[in-house]
Amino acid sequence: MKITTIGIDLAKSVFQIHGVDSHGKAVLRKKLSRAKMLEFFIKLPPCLIGMEACGSAHYWARKLVEMGHTVKLMAPQFVKPYVKANKNDAADAEAICEAVSRPNMRFVAIKTEEQQAILSLHRVRQSFVKARTAQSNQIRGLLSEFGVILPRGMADIARRLPELLEKTNLPDSFRELLQRLYQHFKELDKQVEELDQKIQLWHRNSAISRQLAEIPGIGPITASALVASIGDASSFANGRQLAAWLGLVPKQHSSGGKALLLGISKRGDCYLRTLLIHGARAVIRRAEDKPGGTWLSKLLARRHKNVAAVALANKNARIVWALLTHNDRRFRADYVPAVADA
Structure with a gap:
């Protein structure tokens, strides 16, 4: 019994694997805990391993490649048509095992740790930008209920709100609330600026990134x-x-x-x-x-x-x-x- 292809259904704690031989016959159906994943695959002869490109997929792909296995990631929507019965972990692992062996399947490139690190900066920055926009819209909406209209744009919030807090005849409780929201807005703006600086530093140290910026x-x-x-x-x-x-x-x-x-x-x-x-x-x-x-x-x-x-x-x-x-x-x-x- 020589396993040539394995499909892994990834999860947080329990992983389902499905293996076939060179004739496509199922020879392995097994559940593995997270602690025993590396122990199992390090003893296994090199083979083709397929996984869906989901959370933690790139981490496991890098680990398995280091052991000598050939790892290919696929988009989940391309794997779904190969699920033969009701959805469960075993059926998903079997579908992944079958999909990875298809000659016309499209695969996802495995990302390095450096790539994932810079992408994490982008994702967190994006979330801070969304939160800052939501906070500015909330401030603008609350002020409109008191007859104060601010133009659209972040700059008007930072420029006019301190003046409004001092000169406008607003209730003290509402004034304190606006001050709290304004402090939150400034903190979000500071976080976005700091992440921008980190991304700029990475960009300056990357020759190919500087080359793309010429476009x-x-x-x-x-x-x-x-x-x-x-x-x-x-x-x-x-x-x-x-x-x-x-x-x-x-x-x-x-x-x-x-x-x-x-x-x-x-x-x-x-x-x-x-x-x-x-x-x-x-x-x-x-x-x-x-x-x-x-x-x-x-x-x-x-x-x-x-x-x-x-x-x-x-x-x-x-x-x-x-x-x-x-x-x-x-x-x-x-x-x-x-x-x-x-």
């Missing part, structure tokens, strides 16, 4: 997030696959030989897609003040700004793939493709 519409935040999330760009066959992974290509609903393209699919990482589109909007705002003739100005002349922003984000994603897969290349704003030149 118009991509700054240190976007560049560092792209480098940490994508990792090995060679796992994508071309730039369009990377753009599709980010959800920047049209959703297709075709049948009977008739092609129907809808809006963008919005699949993949929403955070990266948002950063790329917001960066594209900044480029578009500056492009409106420049003379025409460029690809972007021609696009803006015939399509809506939102469409142009997504198109530019898609283009930047493809440029990112080209730079990540060819380390000897650098971004050139005056570059003209050979086909267009001919």
Whole structure:
């Protein structure tokens, strides 16, 4: 009995594994506690191991790769069609074992500890930004109940609220509440600024991140997030696959030989897609003040700004793939493709 492929259904404490031999016959069905996971696999001959790309998957993948196993991660939505019966841990492990052996399966690149560390900074920063926005909206909404209207924007909260607390005739209890909310707002703003500095420091120490930041519409935040999330760009066959992974290509609903393209699919990482589109909007705002003739100005002349922003984000994603897969290349704003030149 030689196990060639194993599927692992990950959990916090109890893990279900399913193993098959070279003929696809099930030869192993077992539950393992977290403490015995490494002990079991270190005694096992090297084999192919499949897991869903979920919480702790990258950690276990790194550990198993160190033992000599070949580990492949898959998106959960690609594994679900292989579940044959009712959902349970054993059925999930069997489905993972079958899915990982499919020749056309799409896999997720295993992230390094450094990649996960910088991504953790981005995730925490994103949560602080959301909390700061929610806090400013709450302050603005509470003041409106007393007839005080503040314009939209973080700057007006920080600039006008201290003055309102001193001069406006507000009840003392409400004034104390506003002071408490304002202190919370300032603390959130401080946390965001400190995390920005940490990300900037990592960006300055990363050559490839600095290289991506040369692309118009991509700054240190976007560049560092792209480098940490994508990792090995060679796992994508071309730039369009990377753009599709980010959800920047049209959703297709075709049948009977008739092609129907809808809006963008919005699949993949929403955070990266948002950063790329917001960066594209900044480029578009500056492009409106420049003379025409460029690809972007021609696009803006015939399509809506939102469409142009997504198109530019898609283009930047493809440029990112080209730079990540060819380390000897650098971004050139005056570059003209050979086909267009001919």
